[in-house]
Amino acid sequence: MTTSDRIKNAQLRAKVMSAEDAAALIENGEIVGMSGFTGSGYPKALPKALASRIEDAGEDLKIGLWTGASTGPELDGALAKANAIVSRMPYNSDPAGRDRINKGEIDYLDMHLSHVAPMVWEGFFGKLKTAVIEITGIREDGSLIPATSVGNNKTWIDCAERVILEVNSWHDERLEGMHDIYYGGALPPNRVPIPLVSADGKIGQTTFRCDPHKVVGVIETFLPDRNAPFSPIDETSRTIAGHLMDFLEHEMKMGRLTDRLLPLQSGVGNVANAVLDGLKDAPFHDLKAYTEVLQDGMLDLLDCGKLTFASATALSLSPEGAERFRNNLEFYRDKVLLRPTEISNHPEVIRRLGCISMNGMIEADIYGNVNSSLVMGSKIMNGIGGSGDFARNAFISMFVTPSTAKGGKISAIVPQASHVDHITQDVQVLITEQGLADLRGLSPKKRAEKIIENCSHPDYRPMLRDYYERAKRDSFGLQTPSLPSESLSWHQRFIETGSMLP
Amino acid sequence: MTTSDRIKNAQLRAKVMSAEDAAALIENGEIVGMSGFTGSGYPKALPKALASRIEDAGEDLKIGLWTGASTGPELDGALAKANAIVSRMPYNSDPAGRDRINKGEIDYLDMHLSHVAPMVWEGFFGKLKTAVIEITGIREDGSLIPATSVGNNKTWIDCAERVILEVNSWHDERLEGMHDIYYGGALPPNRVPIPLVSADGKIGQTTFRCDPHKVVGVIETFLPDRNAPFSPIDETSRTIAGHLMDFLEHEMKMGRLTDRLLPLQSGVGNVANAVLDGLKDAPFHDLKAYTEVLQDGMLDLLDCGKLTFASATALSLSPEGAERFRNNLEFYRDKVLLRPTEISNHPEVIRRLGCISMNGMIEADIYGNVNSSLVMGSKIMNGIGGSGDFARNAFISMFVTPSTAKGGKISAIVPQASHVDHITQDVQVLITEQGLADLRGLSPKKRAEKIIENCSHPDYRPMLRDYYERAKRDSFGLQTPSLPSESLSWHQRFIETGSMLP
Ligand SMILES: CC(C)(COP(=O)(O)OP(=O)(O)OC[C@H]1O[C@@H](n2cnc3c(N)ncnc32)[C@H](O)[C@@H]1OP(=O)(O)O)[C@@H](O)C(=O)NCCC(=O)NCCS
Ligand SMILES: CC(C)(COP(=O)(O)OP(=O)(O)OC[C@H]1O[C@@H](n2cnc3c(N)ncnc32)[C@H](O)[C@@H]1OP(=O)(O)O)[C@@H](O)C(=O)NCCC(=O)NCCS
Secondary structure, eight states, X not given: OOGGGGBOOHHHHTTBOOHHHHHTTOOTXXXXXXXXXXXXXOXXXXXXXHHHHHHTTXXXXXXXXXXXXXXXXXXXXXXXXXXXXXXXXXXXXXXXXXXXXXXXXXEEOOOOHHHHHHHHHTTTTOOOXXXXXXXXXXXXXXXXXXXXXXBTHHHHHHHSSEEEEEEETTSOGGGTTSBOBOOOOOOXXXXXXXXXXXXXXXXXXXXXXOOGGGEEEEEEEOOOOOOOOOOOOOHHHHXXXXXXXXXXXXXXXXXXXXXXOOOEEEOSSHHHHHHHHHHTTSSOOSEEEEOSEEOXXXXXXXXXXXEEEEEESEEOOOHHHXXXXXHTHHHHTTTEEEOBHHHHTXXXXXXXXXXXXXXXXXXXXXXXXXXXXXXXXXXXXXXXXXXXXXXXXXXXXXXXXOSEEGGGTEESEESSOSSOSBOGGGOOEEEETTEEEEOTTOOHXXXXXXXXXXXXXXXXXXXXXXXXXXXXXXXXXXSSOOOTTTTTHHHHHHHHHSOSOO | OOGGGGBOOHHHXXXXXXXXXXXXXXXXXXXXXXXXXXXXXXXXXXHHHHHHHHHTTOOOOXXXXXXXXXXXXXXXXXXXXXXXXXXXXXXXXXXXXXXXXXXXXXXXXXXXXXXXXXXXXXTTTOOOXXXXXXXXXXXXXXXXXXXXXXXXXXHHHHHSSEEEEEEETTXXXXXXXXBOBOOOOOOTTSOOOOOOOSTTOOOSBSSBXXXXXXXXXXXXXXXXXXXXXXXXXXXXXXXXXHHXXXXXXXXXXXXXXXXXXXXXXXXXXXXXXXXXXXXXXXXXXXXXXXXXXXOHHHHHHHHTTSEEEEEESEEOOOHHHHHHHHHTHHHHTTTEEEOBHHHHTOHHHHHHHTOEEEEEOSEEEXXXXXXXXXXXXXXXXXXOTTHHHHHXXXXXXXXXXXXXXXXXXXXXXXXXXXXXXXXXXXXXXXXXXXXXXXXXXXXXXXXXXXXXXXXXXXXXXXXXXXXXXXXXXXXXXXXXXXXXXXXXXXXXXXXXXXXXXX
């Protein structure tokens, strides 16, 4: 099969052009909405051609870049290196982009992923000029077959003035049918209930609609997704997973969960992936996932039959995972469904389904405020992503982290979070390799005792106890005892000395 | 009409007893779920009789107290004074209770109001022993006519082992029909969409179901709601309201809102009430409210015809407001509907309807993190209440406050919030009497510039500019420039000297 066989619509086949010609259409200063979510389904040819206009042709060119979430080196990486991004939303995990953001060179708007599509529709962010969307193919009727991520593609295609498509024949054609694109949304006052009542429900169509007149260029590619490898699962992560499994079993014994649990959401990051691994040997079955991304750990669970269905907005697989996914695609075809992020992350659906939510974090304070995004309160790691959509609306919201970072020089449990992404009300369970703190129903002071005793690292525990005891004595009020003169001093010490330890 | 005419069911009429006899049923250490929301519809006789068991009879008696939200002096006040409350959730605004909480004498769990009923159903908080519910009357079939608040009453009645009723004939009988009690809820995996698609929709029944066998006592009362007066609207609040009206008109001109706006939510507090007053002369019409409480300001809007419908979970009126409400009840009967808090505050419904949300706050920082609850990060004012339910899910989420408190000794705009209830992602517009900051689409640094320049008080503005400039120079990362060594120093200075000014 030649690449062009993927473009079955004649009108659009006539618009095939080189990445360079398509990139030439982008104007300095415009906002471009690209596809891409956690390293899957992002355009891989146009962004590089755009970077080359700057790096090779010396043009003065900067764009505002919107995506689904993180992308890959050929998109965020290439454009960040070329200094082509003036503003970026809603999520970035690219190292080059992160570096420019933290130097103040890219204006980064870090958003709840569920807010993005509605707020763009509501007209809060200005006019989207061009959508650049990677797809698997184009059907005869001109509808578009999505690739390995859906993200905000539907919104970009609908809202942009013009559309450029990258038809990537690296994507398996059998992806067709594995997407559920819901077109029932509307602006208020015309919004209606989203009719999804289980993780495996279908409420949409398998393709994107796209007005062919808006398409100004079609690029043909054969290029793999980023597919970053996961770290091998270490002892720390395995211990964290063990605590989490014990907790779920306990909930089952208490009758608050059955052995089928409730739809699982597992966040990005290495620890979250390790937790999934722990489920393989746990006494649960017929599980479903209603989550943002499908990681290797989810594939393992599908393979062994523990998981019977996974709903997500994107794949986020290692190179081996991607290979495995492709080799067993017939097996996964009726067990995996990719949806627009506005549905995968919708508070309405998450609260209805009652997801069990497990996300990574940077740090938590003794009251259980969680920082997911800003190291030392100012340096962005990735962003809040969808963690807030899930944490606030989950049946049980859990956050996991090793108790220390950077070889023990940073405590993940601190007197006061240097930045807050998830307020105490949205954090029901905290887990480190030291142990688990079940915070449900506990007032702040009881939370503090549990978090310090169960979760903090022994190197920092005496310091936390000391702080907390003095705070209980000297605090302005005693609802959440705190000492503003020193509650952020651990962060300050790290900034000055490279360690939170005195 | 005699009081007993309110109890039309013979089986329940036989259970009429004195408040003292009913109070005698409560055991030391049990959890009691009482009705009551912002000073309306709370039991007024039993709590006092309970307090008297301690204060007059010298008993050792402490309970865990759950309600809808705040209540009145005869409930929270009386029990707090008698030191009868060991734990309290989910909201308190009683001064005596607040005082005990801030001394560490009451264990206070400050919750998102939308989380309360589901989490109790999910079994996270232990067994509810007794429900004590104020109602307007009992129908022949034993169903209960709600009073001036609904709150969590349905959940308490359903979940408690036994029920005590206070039938308060102070409430107007014509309240019957003004409630919409939705019984379509379920635990996951059996939850279905909530079929509400407009603020004035009816999806439930007008009364509470209650198994008569669970009722262990019925008390007859004739006692008024708290009905705390609002402060007269001052110049500062009027200016804040003016900025807000200008903003709404601007949104209308930009085509993002029509002159019917979208359902209004207005928070508790004096400033929020003043904002409603501003709507009287604004060029909008046929407005609807989908809100938590119905304040005097909402009555004014109903009276002048600007507002055609108000959905809430409780009345929160001044004594004059309550009088007016009663005198014109025929007029209000088809324009006001009270719902369970789990519906009035449900993220699913709020996001669907696209509420315009306006809430008071304690302080915001230069990035727009909002503190609604903890003065100096440790001393509770009231609690987060439903502000998070609305702020995160609103069409536009606005927070209002005077730019200073305590005669200028406190700045409401600070370098870093001493506690965070609403993260930057949930705060789109900030308003003080100084001006309005429209933060939509802005990255943190652009937010900071707008907030400092538009919202801060001139006495503090140079200090904020100075901090921010130095933070941009010396911060660890530049996504949200901050200096942990001094970001909370204003709070520390206030604690030490009684003023944030140097
Ligand atoms: C918070 C988050 C970065 C943790 O990621 P993770 O892979 O599980 O955790 P790790 O322990 O491997 O940490 C990742 C990096 O953060 C660093 N880190 C973790 N905690 C830290 C802390 N308290 N201080 C400084 N750095 C820290 C680690 O050292 C590591 O750095 P490296 O990449 O330089 O080695 C990640 O979960 C995240 O980005 N979350 C926000 C978005 C989200 O939750 N999305 C899911 C939505 S559905
Ligand atoms: C934050 C909140 C207290 C503001 O209330 P308000 O009546 O609008 O505002 P006011 O300016 O009159 O302030 C109320 C009190 O807080 C004090 N206050 C306000 N800002 C303060 C600050 N930064 N530091 C210290 N005290 C402050 C005021 O001095 C006043 O104190 P007083 O009662 O001793 O005079 C109130 O909105 C609240 O409790 N919000 C949380 C719950 C909520 O939002 N519910 C709505 C959900 S739908």
